[in-house]
Amino acid sequence: MQSPTSSSREDQRSLLLSDFACFWLFFSNEIDMKDDNRLNLLQDGTLMIQNTKESDKGVYQCMAKNIAGEVKTQEVVLRYFGTPSKPTFVIQPQNTEVLIGESVTLECGVSGHPHPRISWTLGTGSPLPQDSRFAITSSGGLFIQNVTFSDQGQYNCNASNTEGSIQATARIIVQGGPLPSDRRHSILSTGTLRVMRVALHDQGQYECHAISAIGVRTLPVQLSVTPRAFLQNEL
Numbered sequence: 001m002q003s004p005t006s007s008s009r010e011d012q013r014s015l016l017l018s019d020f021a022c023f024w025l026f027f028s029n030e031i032d033m034k035d036d037n038r039l040n041l042l043q044d045g046t047l048m049i050q051n052t053k054e055s056d057k058g059v060y061q062c063m064a065k066n067i068a069g070e071v072k073t074q075e076v077v078l079r080y081f082g083t084p085s086k087p088t089f090v091i092q093p094q095n096t097e098v099l100i101g102e103s104v105t106l107e108c109g110v111s112g113h114p115h116p117r118i119s120w121t122l123g124t125g126s127p128l129p130q131d132s133r134f135a136i137t138s139s140g141g142l143f144i145q146n147v148t149f150s151d152q153g154q155y156n157c158n159a160s161n162t163e164g165s166i167q168a169t170a171r172i173i174v175q176g177g178p179l180p181s182d183r184r185h186s187i188l189s190t191g192t193l194r195v196m197r198v199a200l201h202d203q204g205q206y207e208c209h210a211i212s213a214i215g216v217r218t219l220p221v222q223l224s225v226t227p228r229a230f231l232q233n234e235l
Contacts, residue, residue, distance in 0.1 A: 020066035027059055054080045086164035087116035093142070093157050093170035095216055097209075103145040106170050108157035110140065116159040123154025123169060149174050152218070171216055173209060200225050 022045040024031045031047075033039050040048045045064070049056055057080035062073040091109035098104040110116045118140035120128055128134050128142075135143045140159075144151055152174040158167050179185045184196040191210075195202055203225040210217045 020064050022062065022064045025061040025063060025072075028061070049078075052080060054082060056080060082113045084161075084163050085111075085113045087112040087159040087161055087166050089159070089166065089168060092168045093155070095171045095173065097173040097175055098147050099175050100147060100149065102147055103143065104147055104172060105137065105141050105143045106155060106157070106172070107139070107141040108159075108168065110159040110166070112159070112161050112163065114161045116161045119158045121156045121158060123156060123171075125156070144172070147172075147174055173216055173218065175207065175209070195223075198225055200227065 022041065024041070024047045031039065033041060038050045038052075040050070042048055045062060047060065047062070057078050059075050059077055061075050064071050087110045089109070090111050091107050093106040093108050096104055096106060108118060108120075110118060118136065120136060120142045122128065133145050135145075137143050140157070142155060142157070152172055154169050154171050156167050156169050159165065179193075186194050186196075188194060191208065193206060193208070203223050206221045206223055208219045208221070210219075
């Protein structure tokens with residue numbers, strides 16, 4: 001048996017080098033060029049990405065495979081630096097009414113590049129109370145659980161990045177609960193609350209809420225009930 005000539009070995013080597021498949025991996029998963037027409041594989045194996053966007057950032061790796069085996073290049077990291085833009089509101093917080101003891105969320109969503117940082121303050125600009133009942137949601141909203149009367153007031157959603165800052169304000173209106181559903185309580189056309197046959201259990205704080213397009217105004221009133229027997233003794 002004759003050993004292969006030098007010429008035949010060169011031909012085999014050329015065949016192995018030319019007959020290979022080249023493809024790219026994104027986070028170790030093969031990229032399907034048919035899924036995105038922005039991606040093109042050039043003849044020399046280069047991956048070309050047109051109109052890059054933030055979702056393109058990540059770890060890439062080129063793999064070549066033929067009958068002799070496969071080989072991978074070192075991993076390369078693509079970083080994305082978009083055009084800087086000021087924060088803008090996608091969702092602005094709205095005035096919200098809530099009953100005592102319930103939970104409430106003031107939604108706030110922003111966009112911008114770099115992605116804006118969201119923080120919340122009281123209407124006065126002071127920090128939120130150091131209270132476990134207060135939390136900022138993953139989407140940027142303000143969540144308050146087990147609401148009390150002291151939570152009523154204005155709250156500011158603040159968003160900022162390197163390009164600027166914006167602020168939106170909303171008010172939480174805390175209600176003590178609906179009026180009893182009986183015939184003793186009625187609201188007159190003037191807005192006055194009338195309570196017939198007043199009893200001791202009627203005493204407490206009542207609130208009148210006036211709501212219009214320009215805002216909300218609340219007037220609390222304390223009702224005190226004096227027993228009839230006490231009045232007679234005073235006389």
